[in-house]
Amino acid sequence: MRIAPFPLLALSILLAACGEAPAPEANLDFQKELQGRLIKAKAGTVIEIPAGTYHLDRSLSLKASGVTLRGAGMDKTILSFKGQKSGAEGLLVDASDFTIEDIAFEDTKGDSLKIVGGKNIIIRRVRTEWTNGPATENGAYGIYPVQTENTLIDGAVAIGASDAGIYVGQSRNVVVRNSRAERNVAGIEIENTIGADVYDNVATGNTGGILVFNMPNLQQPGRATRVYRNRVQGNNHDNFGHKGTPVASVPAGSGVVINSNDEVEVFDNDIGEHRTANVIVSSYFSTGYTDLSTAETFDPYPEGIFIHGNRFGPGGDSPDNLELKALKITQYGLNGRLPDILWDGYFDPKKLVGGKLPANLAICVDNGAAGLINVDGPNGYKNISTDMAPHACTLPRLPAIELVSAQAPAGT
Numbered sequence: 111m112r113i114a115p116f117p118l119l120a121l122s123i124l125l126a127a128c129g130e131a132p133a134p135e136a137n138l139d140f141q142k143e144l145q146g147r148l149i150k151a152k153a154g155t156v157i158e159i160p161a162g163t164y165h166l167d168r169s170l171s172l173k174a175s176g177v178t179l180r181g182a183g184m185d186k187t188i189l190s191f192k193g194q195k196s197g198a199e200g201l202l203v204d205a206s207d208f209t210i211e212d213i214a215f216e217d218t219k220g221d222s223l224k225i226v227g228g229k230n231i232i233i234r235r236v237r238t239e240w241t242n243g244p245a246t247e248n249g250a251y252g253i254y255p256v257q258t259e260n261t262l263i264d265g266a267v268a269i270g271a272s273d274a275g276i277y278v279g280q281s282r283n284v285v286v287r288n289s290r291a292e293r294n295v296a297g298i299e300i301e302n303t304i305g306a307d308v309y310d311n312v313a314t315g316n317t318g319g320i321l322v323f324n325m326p327n328l329q330q331p332g333r334a335t336r337v338y339r340n341r342v343q344g345n346n347h348d349n350f351g352h353k354g355t356p357v358a359s360v361p362a363g364s365g366v367v368i369n370s371n372d373e374v375e376v377f378d379n380d381i382g383e384h385r386t387a388n389v390i391v392s393s394y395f396s397t398g399y400t401d402l403s404t405a406e407t408f409d410p411y412p413e414g415i416f417i418h419g420n421r422f423g424p425g426g427d428s429p430d431n432l433e434l435k436a437l438k439i440t441q442y443g444l445n446g447r448l449p450d451i452l453w454d455g456y457f458d459p460k461k462l463v464g465g466k467l468p469a470n471l472a473i474c475v476d477n478g479a480a481g482l483i484n485v486d487g488p489n490g491y492k493n494i495s496t497d498m499a500p501h502a503c504t505l506p507r508l509p510a511i512e513l514v515s516a517q518a519p520a521g522t
Contacts, residue, residue: 137164137165137166138167140164140166141164141166141167141168141170144157144159144170145170145171148170148171148172148174148177148179151172151174151177152174152176152177153174153175153176153177153207154176155174155176155177155178156177156178156180157177157178157179157180158180158181159179159180159181159182159187159189159213160181160182160187161181161182161183161186161187162186162187162188163188163190164188164189164190165190165191165192165193166189166190166191166194166200167191167193167194167195167196168194168195168196168197169194169196169197169198169199169200169201169202170189170199170200170201170202171201171202171203171204172201172202172203172204172205172208173203173204173205174205175205175206175207175208175228176205176206176207176208177205177207177208177209178208178209178210178211179201179208179209179210179211179213180209180210180211180212180213181211181212181213181214182212183212183235184212184213184214184235184236184237184267185214185237186212187212187213187214188213188214188216189201189213189214189215189216190216190217191215191216191217191218191219192216192217192241194217194218194219197219197220198218198219198220198221198249199218199220199221199222199223199224200215200218200221200222200223200238201215201222201223201224202224202226203223203224203225203226203228204225204226204227204228205228206228206229206230206231207228207229207230208225208228208230208231208232209231209232209234210223210232210233210234210236211232211233211234211235211236212234212235212236213235213236213237214236214237214238214239215236215237215238215239215252216238216239216240216241217239217240217241217242218238218240218249219249220249220250221249221250221251221252221254222238222249222251222252222253222254222271223236223238223252223253223254224251224254224255224256225254225255225256225258225261226255226256226257226258227256227257227258228255228258228259229258229259229260230259230260230514231255231258231260231261231262232261232262232264233253233255233261233262233263233264233266234262234263234264234265234266235264235265235266236253236266236267237266237267237268237269238252238253238266238267238268238269238271238275239252239267239268239269239270240269240270240271241270242270243270243293244270244272244293244294244295244347244350245270245272245350246272246350246351246352247272248270248271248272249271249272250271250272250273250274250352250355251271251273251274251275251277252268252269252270252271252274252275252276252277252291252294253266253268253275253276253277254274254277254279255277255278255279255281255284256277256278256279256280256281257279257280257281257329258278258281258282258284259281259282259283260282260283260513260514261278261281261283261284261285261513262284262285262287262513263276263278263284263285263286263287263289264285264287264288264289265287265288265289266289266290267289267290267291268289268290268291268292268294268297269291269292269293269294270293270294271294271295271296272294272295272350272351272352273294273295273296273351273352273355273357274294274295274296274297274298274299274321274357275291275292275294275296275297275298275316276289276291276297276298276299277296277298277299277301278299278300278301278303278306279299279301279302279303279328280301280302280303280328280329280330281303281304281306282303282304282305283304283305283511283512283513283514284300284303284305284306284307284511285306285307285309285511285513286298286300286306286307286308286309286311287307287308287309287310287311288310288311289311289312290311290312290313290314291311291312291313291314291316291319292312292313292314292315292316293315293316293347294316294317295316295317295318295347295349295350295351295357295358295360296316296317296318296321296357296360297313297314297316297318297319297320297321297342297345298311298313298319298320298321299320299321299322299323299357300321300322300323300332300335301321301322301323301324301325301328301332302323302324302325302328302329302330302331302332303332303335304330304332304333304334305334305335305511306322306332306334306335306336306511307335307336307338307510307511308320308335308336308337308338308340309336309337309338309339309340310339310340311340311341312340312341312343313340313341313342313343313345314341314342314343314344314345315344315345315346315347316345316347317345317346317347317348317349317350317351317357317360317361317362317364318345318357318360318361318364318365318367319340319342319343319345319364319365319366319367319381319384320337320340320342320365320366320367321357321360321366321367321368321369322335322337322366322367322368322369322371322374323356323367323368323369323370323371324369324370324371324372324394324408324409325356325370326394326408326410327408331372331408331409332371332372333371333372333373333374333414334372334373334374334508335371335373335374335375335508336374336375336377336508336510336511337366337374337375337376337377337379338375338376338377338378338379339378339379340379340380340381341379341380342365342366342379342380342381342382342384342388343380343381343382343383343423344382344383344384345362345363345364345365345384346362346363346383346384346385347362348362349361349362349430356397359397359398361386361390361429361430361431361434362385362386362430363384363385363386363387363425363428363429363430364384364386364387364390365381365382365384365387365388365389365390365425366379366381366388366389366390367389367390367392368389368390368391368392368412368415369390369392369393369394369396369397369412370392370393370394370408370409370410370411370412371412372409372412372413372414372415373413373414373508374412374414374415374416375416375418375505375507375508376389376415376416376417376418376420377416377417377418377419377420378419378420379420379421380420380421380423381420381421381422381423381425381450382421382422382423382424382425383423383424383425384425384426385425385426385427385428385429385430386425386426386428386429386430386431386434386448386452387425387426387429387448387449387450387451387452388422388423388425388426388450388451389417389420389450389451389452390451390452390453390454391412391415391451391452391453391454391473392412392453392454392456393410393411393412393454393456393487394408394410394411395410395454395456395487395488396454396456396487409458410456411456411457411458412473413457413458413467413470413471413472414470414471414472414505415472415473415474415505416474416476416504416505416507417451417473417474417475417476417477417480418474418475418476418477418504419476419477420477420480422450422477422480424447425447425448425450426438426447426448426449426450426452427446427447427448429448433485433491434448434452434485437485437491437494441483441494448483449480449481449482449483449496450477450480450481450482451475451477451480451481451482451483452482452483452485453473453482453483453484453485454485454487455484455485455486455487455488455489456487456488457471458471466500469503469505470505472500472501472503472505473501474501474502474503474504474505475498475501475502476502476503476504481496481498482496482498482501483495483496484496484497
């Protein structure tokens with residue numbers, strides 16, 4: 111079932127062509143009509159919004175599965191929520207088999223595009239942006255699917271989020287590709303997700319470029335994420351996240367950050383110009399989050415990490431952490447740099463076998479001349495080590511993610 115363009119939209123475009131701005135009430139009528147179409151939508155409905163900038167003052171929502179929402183292009187069809195009065199999100203979707211493409215959400219009060227609990231989700235050529243630039247008062251998330259399955263994010267752009275520009279949480283079977291994240295706190299974040307491929311993306315100008323995290327007290331621990339063929343460059347923006355949130359602990363100048371996650375493979379990326387470190391591998395204990403007293407089953411250690419075949423540019427020259435600054439000067443001098451990979455040194459002593467972690471739990475580096483520094487967080491930075499011998503290993507390659515939906519084949 112195809113829905114024709116809105117009559118009011120056609121009038122708006124005609125007025126714009128004549129050099130006249132549409133009356134403010136036309137946008138309110140558009141808002142009412144669009145929400146009405148979303149409410150009446152059924153499986154197979156395609157809602158098309160032609161080129162134009164449309165001002166809305168309240169959230170939109172969709173609960174019907176099998177719907178497609180399509181604009182004329184992420185720089186042509188713009189839903190602006192500047193001055194939003196009601197609701198937090200731009201669009202909240204609680205449905206499956208949902209496709210959204212060729213549209214932009216600007217200046218939402220909270221998250222731009224939030225999708226909860228759906229299967230077979232396609233987010234293609236969608237832009238989310240806070241046009242005032244990076245600011246703590248901006249919404250937390252740009253593109254935000256959570257508790258989803260078989261999710262494709264392709265060709266998206268996310269700018270200015272006070273938490274993560276592109277975020278996938280508590281999900282399964284995810285592909286994020288061909289997308290751009292800039293001037294967010296976290297550019298692209300995969301959290302508590304099982305099975306994700308993140309490739310052919312550009313993350314630049316964020317606080318941290320690409321994050322793979324596990325947090326306690328959520329419905330599932332994440333594992334099995336591949337981060338490859340990305341350009342992660344110059345993510346040195348001051349952290350403007352809300353105090354007390356997990357992302358507020360990410361140091362400025364972080365390229366790829368793996369925290370408390372398992373089975374993560376980072377390869378064939380271009381990563382450079384990060385003042386803290388090009389790659390950080392850390393545990394929950396280094397974050398400054400709340401304690402683990404309510405998360406007895408949570409595994410706070412990063413295990414089974416394989417870093418190989420990346421191209422590292424300069425990094426580690428001015429860490430965003432007083433202890434790391436002192437360590438850098440002590441170990442490498444005023445003009446020196448920390449190695450490309452920084453590990454906080456936390457591991458689970460209960461899993462040691464003969465004084466060593468089993469091979470499948472190791473942090474393995476097969477990356478040419480790239481070095482790793484173990485800063486020995488458990489002992490207060492007392493036993494710093496750059497010995498690569500414990501990390502001179504390889505791990506089995508993770509399989510490619512295959513999305514079930516025929517509309518969204520995964521590339522490798």
